[in-house]
Amino acid sequence: MLKFWNTSVGKKVVMGVTGLILVGFVIGHMVGNLQIFMGVERYNAYARLLQEDIIELTWAVRVTLLVSVILHALSAWQLTRRSWAARPVDYALREAQVSTYASRTMRWGGVFLFVFILVHLGQFTLGWTWLLPEYAKGAAYGNVVLAFERPFWVLFYLVAMFFLLLHLLHGTWAVLRTLGVAKNAAEPLARRIPVIIALLVTVGFSLVPLGVALGVVR
Numbered sequence: 001m002l003k004f005w006n007t008s009v010g011k012k013v014v015m016g017v018t019g020l021i022l023v024g025f026v027i028g029h030m031v032g033n034l035q036i037f038m039g040v041e042r043y044n045a046y047a048r049l050l051q052e053d054i055i056e057l058t059w060a061v062r063v064t065l066l067v068s069v070i071l072h073a074l075s076a077w078q079l080t081r082r083s084w085a086a087r088p089v090d091y092a093l094r095e096a097q098v099s100t101y102a103s104r105t106m107r108w109g110g111v112f113l114f115v116f117i118l119v120h121l122g123q124f125t126l127g128w129t130w131l132l133p134e135y136a137k138g139a140a141y142g143n144v145v146l147a148f149e150r151p152f153w154v155l156f157y158l159v160a161m162f163f164l165l166l167h168l169l170h171g172t173w174a175v176l177r178t179l180g181v182a183k184n185a186a187e188p189l190a191r192r193i194p195v196i197i198a199l200l201v202t203v204g205f206s207l208v209p210l211g212v213a214l215g216v217v218r
Contacts, residue, residue, distance in 0.1 A: 008082060011075040018068040018075070019175040023168065023197065025065055030204040036217055037207075040141045047140030069117075073110070080107065106170055109163040116160035123147055148212035157209045161202050168198035 004010040032050075036043045050058050122128035124143055127135040134146045147153050172194035211217040 015075040016175045018072040021068045030201050033208050043141040105166050109167050112163050148209040154209045154213045161206045165198050165202040
């Protein structure tokens with residue numbers, strides 16, 4: 001297993017599998033978040049289900065996600081280091097040919113998303129009052145409304161969703177290609193499945209802060 005991990009192919013496969021796990025989670029999480037449009041009781045019941053009724057399953061998912069994030073990030077970092085080591089002297093002139101804007105922003109976009117995840121957990125799961133002073137345990141609906149009544153958090157969330165869009169556009173396609181499900185395609189719009197997934201997830205997540213900001217959710 002360690003020998004496989006130490007190869008570039010092994011790291012790409014690990015990135016692919018953990019990437020699929022993370023994509024599956026964000027789709028499920030998005031669907032859950034949209035329940036906020038069904039009212040206070042429905043959304044709070046959903047949050048209570050995750051945090052109390054099936055807490056053992058929730059923790060199992062959390063541990064799986066944590067391991068996946070660590071392995072995904074570690075694989076990406078080590079592959080990047082190998083790429084740099086293979087070409088210690090950079091190109092005199094860089095001209096993007098096959099690469100896309102989404103692929104070129106994967107590293108820094110991933111860093112921003114990591115920071116976003118910490119803030120998101122701090123506000124709505126861990127109850128860090130320095131991020132959300134009015135946080136109330138068990139009041140998931142109210143906590144979301146209070147957070148997104150502040151324009152700064154709406155903007156922060158939407159910027160994160162922009163990077164999530166880019167990450168999913170390239171990452172989902174790269175995962176499918178690595179696992180042999182998708183063929184090479186230089187044109188981003190030709191990658192239909194990643195485009196559909198990226199747009200649906202990004203729009204779905206963005207509807208929540210926008211819904212609060214526009215007064216649809218209050």
